[in-house]
Each structure stands twice: as C-alpha cells, then as structure tokens.
Amino acid sequence: QVQLVESGGGVVQPGRSLRLSCAASGFTFSSYAMHWVRQAPGKGLEWVALISYDGVNKFYADSVKGRFTISRDNSKNTLYLQMNGPRAEDTAVYYCATDSSRHFDQWGQGTLVTVSS
Amino acid sequence: SYVLTQPPSVSVAPGQTARIICGGNNIGSKSVHWYQQKPGQAPVLVVYDDSDRPSGIPERFSGSNSGNTATLTISRVEAGDEADYYCQVWDSSSDHYVFGTGTKVTVL
Secondary structure (H helix, E strand, O other): OOEEEEEOOEEEOOOOEEEEEEEEEOOOHHHOOEEEEEEOOOOOEEEEEEEOOOOOOEEEOOOOOOOEEEEEEOOOOEEEEEEEOOOHHHOEEEEEEEEEOOEEEEEOOOEEEEEOO | OOOOEOOOEEEEOOOOOEEEEEEOOOHHHOOOEEEEEOOOOOOEEEEEOOOEOOOOOOOOEEEEEEOOEEEEEEOOOOHHHOEEEEEEEEEOOOOEEEEOOOEEEEEO
16 A cells, blocks of 8 residues: 655754655655645645656745755655755645645655754 | 635534535636545545545545535535545646645534
C-alpha cells in the first residue's frame, strides 16, 4: 500500500535553514508529481509547492517563493523541501502528498516545523 | 488570486443530510475536490472531479458543482463523519492549488 513518511521537522530559528524529507513506498514514485502542503496550528490547509515526476518543473505558492525549494531523488524514492530563511508564519505541520489530475490523492502523516528563537 | 469560501461550521443530527458549500467565481468551470480531516490526522480525499468517489469512500458522500457554488453532500450522517472538510481547485491562471477556508461538521 502507498506509504508517505515525512521527517526532518523540529524547532528552527528564524533565518536559519531546515530540510524536510518524505520517504515514499508502495507505488512507482518516479511516475508521480508530488506536493508539499502545510497547516498552521488551528488553521486551514495551504498548498506550498509542486514538483513534476521527473523533477524538471517546479511551482511554488507566493508565500514561499524564493525561500523554499522543492526537489526529489527518484533513485531514493524521496521528496525534499529545503526551507531557507524560515519565518514565524512558516510554523505548521508539513504534509507531502501525491498528485493525481490536479488533486491530492495520498497524504503522509505530516511533520511539525516550529520557527522560533 | 482565486478564493474559495466555505461556512465555518455546519451542524447536523445523526441520520440527516449535511450539505457543505464552497463558493468561488465561476467555480462550475473548474474541477472541485473535497477532503475530510479528523483531529490530529492527515486529510483524506472523499470526492474528486466534482462528484467521483475514491475507492473505499462510502456512497453517502457525493458532490455537485455548478455556477458559483460546489456542494459536498453527506447523506445519513454518522458520528464518525464529524470532521473538518475542505474544498480544493487548481487555478489555471496562476498554476496554483487553492483550498477553501474549511467547514467544521458537528454531529449533534
């Protein structure tokens, strides 16, 4: 069965860096576009970024463009989110999810990122 | 940017029907998807492409979309349906994915 396991969350100081990972199994990872979606505490869902199946095309929400970078290693079945210069408002649970015709099909359980000094 | 608006809350008695609306400018021209999220859990897709259900989702969940409003209908509501529900579309003009504001469904 499809399994997505996020890791790398924790407490990070504003302006520092953090890299999230999402390990995929149970499906052909290299055939699927992948997303990061986040949810601030007590708030709604917010799309963060999308990467195509081959890693060539990348799209970002305006709120993270220029600060976050999405990438993938299909040889390792792993998706990444590099967070540079995080701000307090980036505090959230970060989910990875598979793309299926412009919607989010399978989701991981999420990893919590807290930006605080 | 494209905006999707949902009522903050809907209350329904067990066995009755819950209708959750999602408003957006000419949303009928887009494909709408719906997610259920229970406390402390990841979202789960319950309806995609306006009215299709993923395998494993009960027939009690159905969707429609026309004009400026999309609707998720939950028939014969059960206590286990208590959750937050989010609509979602892809905005082709910006190549961005947009979520609605979310609706908390309370089963009385």
